[in-house]
Amino acid sequence: MGWFRAMGTPGDAEAGSRVVSVRRPADGRTAGAAVVLGIDTVLTCAHVVNDALGRSLFETRTPRLDDVLVALDGPSRTTRYPARVVHWIAPRALDGGAVRDGDGEWLGDLAVLRIEAPLGSVPAPAPRRAMTPGQKVRAWHGSGHGATFADLEVAALDGPIGYLDGKSTGMAVGPGYSGGPLWSEEDGAVVGLVAAHFMPPCGPDGARLPPDPQHLIRRSWGIPWQRVEAELRPLGALGPDDACGPGARPGADGEGAESDDPAHGMLVTALRNALASPYTLGDTARQLAHECGLAPGSPVTPPTVEEFADFLVGHPRALPALVEILRPRDPRSADRVLVAGRLTDTPLLLAPREHRRLHQVLRRIDRPVLARFPEAVREATKRVAVPADADSLDLVLDRLETLPGDGHSDDGGPRVPALLRVVEYVAALCPQPRKADLRLWSDAVAVRLGIPPAALRERRSDAGDWARMLRGGSRRVRVLARVTRAGSGRHRLRVWCDEGTGPRQMTVDSSATYSASGAARELLRVLESLAPSVTDGARPLVEVLVDRGDLNLPVDEWAAQAPGEVVPGVLGVEFPLVVHCPELLRRHERFLPDWRERWRQLDSGETLVVSDPAQDPHQIYYELMGRLDTVRVSVDVPAGPRETIVEICLAVGIPVVVWDRGNGAGETSSPAAAAPSAPSPGSPSASSPGSSSAAVSSSAASTASPSSAPSSTPSHVVRHMAEVATRELPDGVRVYRANARGTRAPEFPGRPVLAWADADRTVPRLHLTEPQESP
Template identity: 30%
Template structure:
């Protein structure tokens, strides 16, 4: 069978430091002797800070200690390289990037491989007999398609290190990647490696880094243009990326229709060309009276956000409603992943992240906090900063309503900021974009919902207890972790050696007493207990963490106690768990006596988000496992008991409840519980896709 990844494998370059068997990163051949990689990979190999700005060598100087291998074409040898071009990581404002920046531009290096290999399989650095570089055809370069799966390999190019990544969005500088269905995540050592679109047979990016479980890549479809604009060195003509011109030609033809209809006179074209150049932030001016429709279309295609910027300018010149609809349809078909103009995008990011350290944007909720209120059925923004979150939402096509989810999120961010000036500015920005998109009336409902959300439940701290029982004893190893209402970690401790339950409860009591003074008035702290599958009936909510003759402190009566068991969650249903978790307000709670296929339905308009198990004890374990495996967030049952009336009490507790009401109902039953009642028997799993304990750090794959 023909290898679908052959074109990228033979063009994959591995970058090493002399005498080191492990690759520091990867690269891709864009000409027979030219490798494109990340500047920070070169810096690391040379022992420099990752974001060092100075060019490390002249064009005629061989990079000391750095060697290049071509594992897919010439696996046994490494080659020396010279630095042909250098574009270090920089901020969008032109300042050098710094550690801790959410995103940066550039971070590119172009290496020219020397013909003679410098080492063989035994990694010795003795120069071998002259061997010419293999004649490898560089792969095609293309644009990343949001929502598609691309593939990437560890810097060494080892076939077993392949990772599948889903593109969640494309910012001005990065591709946002998740690896939800891949056994191998993108870790350190993947930087610089090509991101491969197997379906289109194109390289669409270079992996640049990761934060948490999310990775990022540099788009490469216009890399030579960006390099020539700000890089140190001349981009060789032989290295201009090959790209599929058929799609480009098709887009130009689509744009020419509304351009010819709306830009009739030379003066119209000249003014539109000048404004396009200014709004895209390009130096100089347009061609003036010589501006043609084709020039305008090609300029829009050459820059990020060029198409929506152009079509917004054209939209302002339309006369008839038919022409306006034509322009809007063209915008959707030619730039489905972006609808903001370059100016709108810059203004929004300035409002969300500010331009000064003491900016009012510090009072804004983060994207995850705003999304938790605004996007019950939207995409996950876990781990994203504002630039990446904006890109994800801009590309997200909702199945409901006309208002883009990004505009809804901005409304909720505005409602929940304490800075009045920022609030007014965000709403004014939203109004202007909504007018251009013709959704002003629909936006008003979202604004009203955002204002109403101010009266929603108060955020509360969360205490997480991760337990491992020692044999059949009542001794446990554990991890205790606490986060405040904003998600900041306030306590983290690991107890590796098993201790009696009394020792665990003593430490838990101290932690709970410490968080009490810092909880908001009326807030009900949550205690999450992470257990193994054989401990799901652990009655931890009934643990007395403070003895008192008159008023003993019971966990389930003082706190909202829930179980979590990520081990039973099937990875193939990870996206379904996220969907159901976001749909808690609109989903269903069902009573299950036996297995019902309805709980396995994916993407339902009103999904099953919680189940109450009223089955016999003999069926309870099986149904519980099924519900958790397919991604149902809430599962409640009465721990095994011979008392049949508990089943009816559970039915009454769950009857008519919405999924998001289930934890509170269980808590109220526990507070009112008498010995032996339903409240003392209830077990509740309330398990979303986020805020999981950190897994043990595994070493990077070997080369």
């Protein structure tokens, strides 16, 4: 065992230190259990988190900013702390689909939670070992009460599932056990997690059948630790398993093989220079162990310098923690340690204290501001690939910690890291005192890293300019409507409002169905409730979220048509209405950086006009891959090839696509009618009759079709919209629709559709298939 040791002795601990309770925030009752994973993280089942939050058990969406409560047993009392999802592996059926009613087994179903608790509050992680058949294991209820233990045996391993048989006497596994550790006394380790239990069968009326000797009793199943490792290790959620705790290297006790890390030798030299006396070496090592949530190996004897260096390159936050200790008393030694640390990939940017403080401040930021975090990330790191739309805030922060600094330094000095830039942009959005909290945090980290104050002030100024630009420009109020078909002429509707701080749901009942006119009345009701908040005179933007097969659904033509109404209430005439297809945009996530960059160039980018119906749609793909400054595509071909071309444009990240629904579509123009079923998407070869070169053109402004004569009549919509600036298209299309239904209808014969994907505004996380709750 090395000098830097995990706190506590998990192998001899009581049940309470191995079992963590996951509680419901609403009533504080136990939803399930969890097992300690690190100094501030626990592992449980995703369905336990869903239950704690009052969601369907097998909901696949990441909870994102939602907190659950985690109860930790202390010496004298149990304390509850908020915890947020870091890593989320949603439950999935054995075939990879959604878990449905009647499924008895599933995959995934893991959630790593970060606990907002003082250092040392979380018990030390227990050793972990692989599950094997024949092991005797013990499980506890999520409450952690000793009397709730259930003794089980691993009856069989079937790939990713371990079947557990319980004794006929004693406690049986039941609700509240999920997510808890399966503890093997013989191995002195956790070998898996409890996942589910098999209940006796029910009769046709749903009632339990009378007991029968043939019934399966006391059989449960769990997630073997080897499967946990397979799921979590690719995410970086696990460190090497050794006595020094998560993140420490094997051999850190100085008895293993000599380290081959390129930074090791430089760190040994830096430590010998900075900590020359045994007293200073031991005192600093004990400080470092405390900061990293570990126990020192001795109150008197220091570690060897080599063992100290091993720990620095093995624990991801040890090196920044050492720099934090050295900076006030020996800045030059702190700089030398930082230089050596740049040679290894192990250390993260922040010391443990800085990391905890950042999360504490972020938890106190108002939810609407925090919802704009992805927007701040995109603006602050325009030239860096950051998953701003990752499932959890913690994942984005973890990724930001690994990114380099920005700008150029003539003297080779340190640059402002990406994480500090993002924090400055978030701070610029916050009111006091949160703005001051974040800036004080940035100042402290910059001092520890030796970053010149002028460099950080420059980034702070950039963030302030961006925030003033946002406040000066109007962030248009949006109403987002998720529209799905629900049978002949009926639709389901979910509505959100975004007044500039992120979507907030306006409808609760997503099972209700509406006719076209009924849906129009519901949307108008929401829109009317927003009218007082529109101070700049701009109409709210209606963004209709549709599946790929409903891009031509004529929601813009739906009219309220309520008896006694003075005006028809046609949605697309009164309000700028656009369509957005998250399904296509997210289909190939490798194009998301292109989408964001194209959107950034919205006012200066190129326009592409596609007007040859005989063109192989794949040629459009090649054309767009060679024109990454194209921000807008006008599709001027009849239905059939048009649908495939539109889908390709949206899938590769073109933010603005315009076409004429009435150009050869053969659809009714009745304002109250729903659109007929769109053509089912087929392969490009099936929907494109020829392979001649595309008739396309591009320019900084919208352009007309090329001189080569297309095989169909040019669309009036495309020709008319060519004169409208890209950013003004939503309003331009609305005016066109109004003219098309009035006395000027002969002059405006088209039925324009505008697909609009704003990279600066978020949309709700949508799933095409709603998960079903399992029994």
